[in-house]
Amino acid sequence: MQVVYRQQIAQEIEELKQEFGSDRSALLPILHVMQERYRYIPDRVLQSIAHAFDIHPAEVEGVVSFYSFFETREKLGKYVIRLCQTISCDMVAKDNVARQLENELGIKFGETTRDGMFTLKYTNCLGLCDQGPAMLVNERLFAGVTPDMVHQILIEARRNFVRSDFPCFIPSNVCRRGPILDNGTEPGEGLRAALEQHPEEIIAIIEASQLRGRGGAGFPTAFKWQLAAQDPDEQKYVVCNADEGEPGTFKDRYLLTEHFEAVLDGMTIAAYTIGASQGYIYLRIEYLYLRDTLLAAITRRRESGLLGDKILGKEGFTFDIDIRMGAGSYVCGEETALIQSLEGERGEPRNRPPFPVDTGFFGHPTIVNNVETFLDATLIVVKGPEWFSQHGTDTSKGTKLFSISGECERPGIYELPFGTSIHDLLKEVGAEDAKAVQIGGAAGRCVSRDHFDRTLGFEDLSTGGSIIVFGPETDMLEVARNFSDFFVDESCGQCTPCRIGNVKIRECITMLEEGRCSSAYLNELIKLGDTMRLASKCGLGQAGGNAFRTIAGAFTDEILGRIPGSD
Amino acid sequence: MSHDSQTDPDQGRAPRSETISDYRRHTDDATLRSIVKATIDGIEIEVPFGTTILDAAKTVGVTIPTLCQHDNLCIAGVCRICVVEVDGERTLHASCSYPITSPIDIRTHTQKIRQARRHILELMLSEHVGECYACCRNGHCELQKLASTYGVDFYRFGHRTEERYGRDDSSPSLVRDMDKCILCRRCVRACIDLQEVGAYNIFNRGYETKVTTFLDRPMWEAVCINCGQCINHCPTGALHSKDMSDDVWAAIDDPEKHVVIQTAPAPRAAIGECFGLEPGTPVTLQLNTAIRHCGFDRVFDTNFAADLTIMEEGAELLQRLYQAVVEEKEVALPLFTTCSPGWVKFLEYFYPEMIPHLSSAKSPQQMFGAVIKTYYAELNDIDPFDIVTVSLMPCTAKKYECNRPEFHDSGFKDVDYVLTTREMAQMIMEVGVNLPDMPESDFDDPFGKATGSGVIFGATGGVMESAIRTVYELVTGESVENLFDHLRIMPVRGFEGIKYAELEIPGTAGVPDLLKEVIPDLDWLAGKTLKVAVAHGTANAKRVLENIRRGGEFADCHFIEFMACSGGCLGGGGQPIPTNRAILEARARGIYEEDEHSSVRKSFENPAIVQLYRDFLTEGPLGSRSHELLHTSYTVRTRMMV
Ligand SMILES: Cc1cc2nc3c(=O)[nH]c(=O)nc-3n(C[C@H](O)[C@H](O)[C@H](O)COP(=O)(O)O)c2cc1C
Numbered sequence A: 001m002q003v004v005y006r007q008q009i010a011q012e013i014e015e016l017k018q019e020f021g022s023d024r025s026a027l028l029p030i031l032h033v034m035q036e037r038y039r040y041i042p043d044r045v046l047q048s049i050a051h052a053f054d055i056h057p058a059e060v061e062g063v064v065s066f067y068s069f070f071e072t073r074e075k076l077g078k079y080v081i082r083l084c085q086t087i088s089c090d091m092v093a094k095d096n097v098a099r100q101l102e103n104e105l106g107i108k109f110g111e112t113t114r115d116g117m118f119t120l121k122y123t124n125c126l127g128l129c130d131q132g133p134a135m136l137v138n139e140r141l142f143a144g145v146t147p148d149m150v151h152q153i154l155i156e157a158r159r160n161f162v163r164s165d166f167p168c169f170i171p172s173n174v175c176r177r178g179p180i181l182d183n184g185t186e187p188g189e190g191l192r193a194a195l196e197q198h199p200e201e202i203i204a205i206i207e208a209s210q211l212r213g214r215g216g217a218g219f220p221t222a223f224k225w226q227l228a229a230q231d232p233d234e235q236k237y238v239v240c241n242a243d244e245g246e247p248g249t250f251k252d253r254y255l256l257t258e259h260f261e262a263v264l265d266g267m268t269i270a271a272y273t274i275g276a277s278q279g280y281i282y283l284r285i286e287y288l289y290l291r292d293t294l295l296a297a298i299t300r301r302r303e304s305g306l307l308g309d310k311i312l313g314k315e316g317f318t319f320d321i322d323i324r325m326g327a328g329s330y331v332c333g334e335e336t337a338l339i340q341s342l343e344g345e346r347g348e349p350r351n352r353p354p355f356p357v358d359t360g361f362f363g364h365p366t367i368v369n370n371v372e373t374f375l376d377a378t379l380i381v382v383k384g385p386e387w388f389s390q391h392g393t394d395t396s397k398g399t400k401l402f403s404i405s406g407e408c409e410r411p412g413i414y415e416l417p418f419g420t421s422i423h424d425l426l427k428e429v430g431a432e433d434a435k436a437v438q439i440g441g442a443a444g445r446c447v448s449r450d451h452f453d454r455t456l457g458f459e460d461l462s463t464g465g466s467i468i469v470f471g472p473e474t475d476m477l478e479v480a481r482n483f484s485d486f487f488v489d490e491s492c493g494q495c496t497p498c499r500i501g502n503v504k505i506r507e508c509i510t511m512l513e514e515g516r517c518s519s520a521y522l523n524e525l526i527k528l529g530d531t532m533r534l535a536s537k538c539g540l541g542q543a544g545g546n547a548f549r550t551i552a553g554a555f556t557d558e559i560l561g562r563i564p565g566s567d
Numbered sequence B: 001m002s003h004d005s006q007t008d009p010d011q012g013r014a015p016r017s018e019t020i021s022d023y024r025r026h027t028d029d030a031t032l033r034s035i036v037k038a039t040i041d042g043i044e045i046e047v048p049f050g051t052t053i054l055d056a057a058k059t060v061g062v063t064i065p066t067l068c069q070h071d072n073l074c075i076a077g078v079c080r081i082c083v084v085e086v087d088g089e090r091t092l093h094a095s096c097s098y099p100i101t102s103p104i105d106i107r108t109h110t111q112k113i114r115q116a117r118r119h120i121l122e123l124m125l126s127e128h129v130g131e132c133y134a135c136c137r138n139g140h141c142e143l144q145k146l147a148s149t150y151g152v153d154f155y156r157f158g159h160r161t162e163e164r165y166g167r168d169d170s171s172p173s174l175v176r177d178m179d180k181c182i183l184c185r186r187c188v189r190a191c192i193d194l195q196e197v198g199a200y201n202i203f204n205r206g207y208e209t210k211v212t213t214f215l216d217r218p219m220w221e222a223v224c225i226n227c228g229q230c231i232n233h234c235p236t237g238a239l240h241s242k243d244m245s246d247d248v249w250a251a252i253d254d255p256e257k258h259v260v261i262q263t264a265p266a267p268r269a270a271i272g273e274c275f276g277l278e279p280g281t282p283v284t285l286q287l288n289t290a291i292r293h294c295g296f297d298r299v300f301d302t303n304f305a306a307d308l309t310i311m312e313e314g315a316e317l318l319q320r321l322y323q324a325v326v327e328e329k330e331v332a333l334p335l336f337t338t339c340s341p342g343w344v345k346f347l348e349y350f351y352p353e354m355i356p357h358l359s360s361a362k363s364p365q366q367m368f369g370a371v372i373k374t375y376y377a378e379l380n381d382i383d384p385f386d387i388v389t390v391s392l393m394p395c396t397a398k399k400y401e402c403n404r405p406e407f408h409d410s411g412f413k414d415v416d417y418v419l420t421t422r423e424m425a426q427m428i429m430e431v432g433v434n435l436p437d438m439p440e441s442d443f444d445d446p447f448g449k450a451t452g453s454g455v456i457f458g459a460t461g462g463v464m465e466s467a468i469r470t471v472y473e474l475v476t477g478e479s480v481e482n483l484f485d486h487l488r489i490m491p492v493r494g495f496e497g498i499k500y501a502e503l504e505i506p507g508t509a510g511v512p513d514l515l516k517e518v519i520p521d522l523d524w525l526a527g528k529t530l531k532v533a534v535a536h537g538t539a540n541a542k543r544v545l546e547n548i549r550r551g552g553e554f555a556d557c558h559f560i561e562f563m564a565c566s567g568g569c570l571g572g573g574g575q576p577i578p579t580n581r582a583i584l585e586a587r588a589r590g591i592y593e594e595d596e597h598s599s600v601r602k603s604f605e606n607p608a609i610v611q612l613y614r615d616f617l618t619e620g621p622l623g624s625r626s627h628e629l630l631h632t633s634y635t636v637r638t639r640m641m642v
């Protein structure tokens, strides 16, 4: 009996290797298929995969245990319900939805119903922050869930969601459009324009536009491309970072839905510029519902000669794009962790240097760019650098998409020029009474009222687009706790300052909640935040203490000396 | 004549974040050979392109603290204790993983750095359960040492006292106490990179991250070869060997018991390190005195059994060759050595179909155990029931080996207890003796005189060298000295992971008396070329085995020496910590020196061996009594845990 079972699994894996390849980068795709098939990943599957790839079973288990969407312990329900617990949803009464889910199903979070239909789990940011509370049922996203909707959703689930009009697909609220969103380009237009130029000229155009990466770090895009272009390696890669995990960000999901062709143009232009023949879109698993649409678009482009061999007749220019799914890990948005994940490893950031531009995917030069960066690059090639650089400030050119959520009248996507002040922004979104704003998501910083004259831009408040507004009644300690929980959850755990430091911050927040934290200890923790910023290996740990430091700094009076249970 | 295998099954096996040398692929040769200017704390130096900041700092006498870094392993850059300031950079950088590729200005102890290091250390201590005085690494723990260097005098971030994981002492060789783990991952890297066993991995993420086995199984159930390399690479007391010294003390204290100990050569070349001596300082004869001081009744030299192994294994090799060449039988060749129990277990797990290649000869430790409880007992008229055999080994796998059910051929447990080098040193300290101050004394008879051949068993290539010395001379009747100056068979020496050598047999003499029962004649060997190889570290063993599987050049070998640990026994999991390349080389010098000073350096010339075959194993090597006492069989193991 057992032997047959083992052989059967081994055979399934062999077949999947045919489909996904036999190098280790096939690991995650195969694990996804197996999890779907068995509704969890049985121990035997771990073992068989290890043997099939000539690695050790413990290694495979290590990979699987890293990602929150993989389950090894027990069979998941037919429907896995993942309720967003991140700040924006937390502020709009997700607790009531959670309570009602438990009531309806008769189980607690982390459990599966006896009939094997439903599993309840919490998850981190689903990218629906402007329409929370958000919830994922398998790959279906639900927005604005209210306690009384829960019942209806469960009924529809039991009916396998046969009602096609049942709302689950949600476009974003676009509140303010600008040159980027109103670009009016045709599929392939950017690529056609690019192929008329020499790769060096494209780099010059991008350089002239002063485009800086839209993923958060703001690295000059032209420079990144140039470094990769000048590398003599024959094998190079272009990766589109569609991991959008930063709490409060949802603009990439919108771009993938509405401007995907231009993003693909951007990736193809990048490939042409640096000499890459393979591209990957690393799509977060939370956006699984998008995959088929995106794949269809890619297939169409292959058919129309915009991908594949001899693209648009250009001799020697071959490029193709594949989509790789993440598996539930925020840190995989960090570019080196993303590459680790693509290679079928635990998504642990690498030591830098060397950088991906020379030592990326399987050791080859790789450029990783944000979805929006590729879109911008396409438009710059079509419309010229000045079209782009006329907006913004001296060091932060162009307009940028901001994902705005939290306590404001008009949450949604805003395209604004860099240099906009917080003040103006709040007026625009209808939140002039805000107490504070979180710029840059959990990894960002908290700006209090008296600093609302500060501006958005790499020189002042840098952000990948996440802006969360806190209304006058917000308890800032609760905010700090939510961010802190997020980091404890999402730290990859390899380096000491981040792995333990974030836990110490959370412990300190508990002490504050219970009103038993001395100023001296609070100061020590703020200093620890400095150490985390300076000594952590990657941006996650480096930012892990920011929210706490800035909140504790600006709202010291509010958080010290609490009397537990008084509110 | 070293040999680079074309097989490299584990290219890219180590997590990529741990390889910093990759940048070399994209750099031209001239740049790679260039010299780069660096300023460290104001001191200007020039270093070869790609030197890490850590190594560069050493050249100006600055010690940067490290924990996850280990000379034998690839870079991890995870503990962050080694951070330094690089001029112009926003954050600090881990010096262990930062290659210097352009002019650079580095500071190693600014206020920021000192604060960060203190914090990092205190964060580790806040999670480190256990009290230093109740820990086997007390006094030589890397974490403890840093805490003292950095003047930690209170737990700034608290200190966990309740256990999170508990101890696992289910393995006969090692104890895991994960509450003391600081997640440096050195054990994980050792087990994968050096050993290709992969018993451990990192499980979960964030604060829940832990090192564990596949399916979190206890060690006795895990696929583990007991080599102890994880222990030797552990900076704290999270991993240590299963200490049998309490049982040994109990035996010593029992007047009914006759407690004998055999000492292997590798510990003798290393135990001095525990007493502050330079690695490789020979203390063999002082050790004898110290051991007697502890109360052991007799001290024997494992080398005697090593010589015996050569006789039996050498005879087996000739027999198999004869069967293959003359009788044209299907026999398993190349013949694999079996001295290293970790290696044997590795093969049993990962290449069970190759078990027939293993020599049936037991390891020296087990041969000796069997001989003591039979021949020695008979000779001295002691009831074997009252004999307690202890062995001093560099090896934690020996602890498991002596418990293998096969090894009761004397009618009793052939070897009762195994002590590692570290445990022996501890016992000697406990009786208040400073080893280097001990007068010298010899081994006890009847096994007193061993040969240099036995001594060099301790180093990688040693078994092969001994075998060649004996087999060549027995077969050709010619002196090996004619071929190799001073009997130094250099091609099999050294620390290259895989070594290969060929040896021509010019002509043969008549069959020596000792082998009369084994083969009728030797003429068929004349003009043949003997092909041998040596591999140490089971990751290298794997390369060779994969090559054989594919029918590569190693499949044509006749005899291959395998050792589980890098450097052979000298680098064993029971040896003093730390062990690195420089220390290994020093220990090897000690061993080869002892060999050169031996009056007899070929196993078959050992008078005690000659006597044993004359009086006890009268049918000679591979005779029926030999078979009963000195040979064994192996077990097919499965890697299928579920
Ligand atoms: C913890 C962490 C998470 C990140 N997540 C994302 C992400 O979801 N999407 C993204 O584009 N960049 C993310 N980044 C930034 C990437 O590392 C990288 O800088 C970016 O993809 C580069 O693209 P760009 O230059 O076009 O911005 C993240 C960085 C860190 C440290």
Ligand code: SF4
Pocket (backbone or CB within 6 Å): A331, A348, A349, A490, A491, A492, A493, A494, A495, A496, A498, A499, A536, A537, A538, A539, A540, A541, A542
């Ligand atoms: S900072 Fe945190 S997420 Fe980044 S490498 Fe370190 S532990 Fe992992």
